[in-house]
Amino acid sequence: MLIGVLAVQGDVSEHVDALKRVCDRVEVVLVRKRGIIPECDGIVIPGGESTTFCRLLEKESIWDEIVEAVKRGVPVLATCAGLILLSKEVIDSAPGQRTLGVLNVKVRRNAFGRQRESFEAMVNVKDIGEYRGVFIRAPVVEEVENGVDVISKLGDKIVGVRQNNIIGFAFHPELTDDTRIHSLFLDLVRAVEGRMMGSSSPQISNSPSS
């Protein structure tokens, strides 16, 4: 099982550490250039600055590789800026900021305000329960389309979503010692891998199987 952590910028090592804490045998590769994503069984997009991500991803042409992997059904865990990067629409985006557009949600950047308004709060996460959410200049999901499950809320605000094999959170599970979200993600990667191994057809399906 090979997990690619997008490493153009942001809290990359925190995600790597969280994955290793769940399972020390998991192989993790840092993705800074083209050619690695197609080898990965799962992809993590960390927190950081979404404007910087966009600028560097375009430059390094990793962009279409991620879109293609998502279409094949490769599981993706995205936190904060990662969630913004995947979204179809961003309110309050920086001039010229594009996104991958594979997650059918509308997000608002810096929805709670500036760093002064960043906070910790307990949230509920579907299939996990209470979880300490670390919100840093965090976005929120304002609208979801059909096929997107809301899996976490803070009051009436949507802070976690799932669409097929994409899991996205507005907060940072990688900044706490609680690895349940990374564990859930690795279970999903194993399940998808199992399905692909299990299929007798030598071709890899082009559409997500769920």
Added chain:
Amino acid sequence: MKLEELRYGTELIKRGFAKMQKGGVIMDVTNPEQAEIAESAGAVAVMALHAVPADIRAAGGVARMADPQTILEIMDAVSIPVMAKVRIGHFVEAEILEALGVDMIDESEVLTPADEQFHIDKKRFKVPFVCGARDLGEALRRIDEGAAMIRTKGEAGTGDVKEAVRHMRLIQSAIRELKGKTEEELKLVARKIEAPFELVKETSELGRLPVVNFAAGGIATPADAALMMRLGADGVFVGSGIFKSEQPEKMASAIVEAVNNYENPEALAEISKGLGSPMKGIDARTLSEEEALQSRGW
């Protein structure tokens, strides 16, 4: 902690903000136009100043916190985080910046120190701080006061990277020397470098500083930025290096790309092509003790 009870400005929130900057470039800007250039080049944050360090150095006199009006204009112009500098020990300037909503405060030796005995008690602020350091002891003293990020002091406004290199190497080698030491030995180190034992112990266990460690002070080219990353920096601050260069837009993008490709000489060669003249700079060794900014703070 109860469901839906919000806790602001905790250590986790402050240090977490600094972690989001990793692998990024933070650029000094003096007006909204420069801030927009920095944002579109891919900067992770901007540092709002009334003048870049090279101009502060040239102007002499007392350097203070920037005009809140300028800082607010810059905050309005961009969506990335905005940082600003206060004088060492000037907690009222820091309270003003917190009231403005600045995302991170740099208690900086580039400005004229306001207190020759005490740095700011940064733990009582909700907004995170970054502080300069020349060695491990200084870094851990700042962390003890509540700094959420450390940067090398280097020698700001010179465009000469050697002091940043010296400070980064000193910090990294001091951390390496902690490895395998017993508790008694770490206590001895703590006394020698005048840092709290608990932080020395934590650093020894982690094999790195307990907070994010950036490079700053004299970075002027993509190669300088990549050099600092190779020496173990988590990211870089570029002060005068961008807007004192011949082609700021190109230089800004190139330094962002260099930090992303710091281990790839072929890519760095491509990135470094045709950028025009970098800032002229001053050899940091020609500065007198009084002219050196790095000796401010302790």
